[in-house]
Amino acid sequence: MIDRIQRLTAYRRSLERLKAAGILRVTSGLLAEASGTSASVVRKDFSVFGLQGKRRGGYGISEVLEGISTILEGVSRQGVVLVGCGNLGQALLRYAGFSGDGLAITAGFDTDPARINRRGKPPILPPGEMSRVISETGATIAIIAVPDFAAQETLNRLAELGIRGILNFAPVHLHAPAGTHVRNVNLEMELEGVAWLASLPAGAPDKEDA
């Protein structure tokens, strides 16, 4: 189910590109090609979410985009904070693409005084202000980009403060209390996966994608 939800994000991106190119309708096959899945998956996804097309002319891009926005309405109306503004954290903090989904990072936190910057576009604050900022902004999502040894304590703190969803970049498994959901992005694992695919004999069949 979460895969379907996540694919909506990919569909939206592809549809916006097509719309910007002046196209009004898409077939499941065309959208599949653009977003990297299969026509069957597109149709079933749309079917599950009640997005309807026309038996011949495909799906109306504007209508589908509107439908996706409606579905993700409540999902994307959540504040996001980021903990750990180092190499990776800063990159995420500066990234504009998230706000396209409505999910904008409202503040960053870091223990290193040298990283504090209260006037930043998203400000970077000391962790002592997490409690205040989270309750003031009503943030419910957090990104963890601290070193691995600090990740679990960071999660504990965030969970106490009412954070309900966490995207964790530290390459460790975190233990979360019931009701707090953790999703891991482990780039080492991803790179290793690519390396394995690349090491396969040339004639091997394809079965990847993410």
Add this chain to the structure above:
Amino acid sequence: MIDRIQRLTAYRRSLERLKAAGILRVTSGLLAEASGTSASVVRKDFSVFGLQGKRRGGYGISEVLEGISTILEGVSRQGVVLVGCGNLGQALLRYAGFSGDGLAITAGFDTDPARINRRGKPPILPPGEMSRVISETGATIAIIAVPDFAAQETLNRLAELGIRGILNFAPVHLHAPAGTHVRNVNLEMELEGVAWLASLPAGAPDKEDA
């Protein structure tokens, strides 16, 4: 199958931590707890890869680590280049964790002259030198961290130069020639997934993880 391979990386990390803590043997349950899977999965993974334990005392950490290294031997002996040294690219370039797996980034490339730095720890070079560097270092893996509109042409170029595996961070689906494997990391999709989990009613059952 690729999931099993990728989990090996997670197992290795957990085992190294346990080893550093002075522990000599692990049970499937303990390792599962540490690396975020289940005991059955650990046992089946190890079984598939021929990593054996003892019917009672669990698995010997050193032996398993050695086994994993052997399995990933050929996989990790590949050079990696990075194209697009912006916010995200720089973070990846500076990250030391990859070399722990043997996969070290040997060079970065960027079109922006201001980013060129030939004396960097991994140097940042103009794309014109890609051909030379890739053939000299024998790199077979690439990371794409360029803006979305430049991703496809970057892939085409890399594929021509013999790159066999690509980790793509641009939020677009790329078309690769046969024999070149692409794996996408779409952080927008990941964050949206977390947001969806967080928006679920509190009592909902768990079914996540990555």
Add this chain to the structure above:
DNA sequence: ATCATATTGTTCTCCTTGTCACAATATAAA
């Protein structure tokens, strides 16, 4: 030495998810 028990290795089942197939149907052409 014998026994009790913890833990592996493997099989089997279930569940999820993508693929296939095809009937339903709207559109365009003749």
Add this chain to the structure above:
DNA sequence: TTTATATTGTGACAAGGAGAACAATATGAT
């Protein structure tokens, strides 16, 4: 209008992986 056809919507099917269960067995205790 009638017919041909492209494309959706959905039901059935298959593949794969995770989880559960259990027999095999090595270890430690008595």
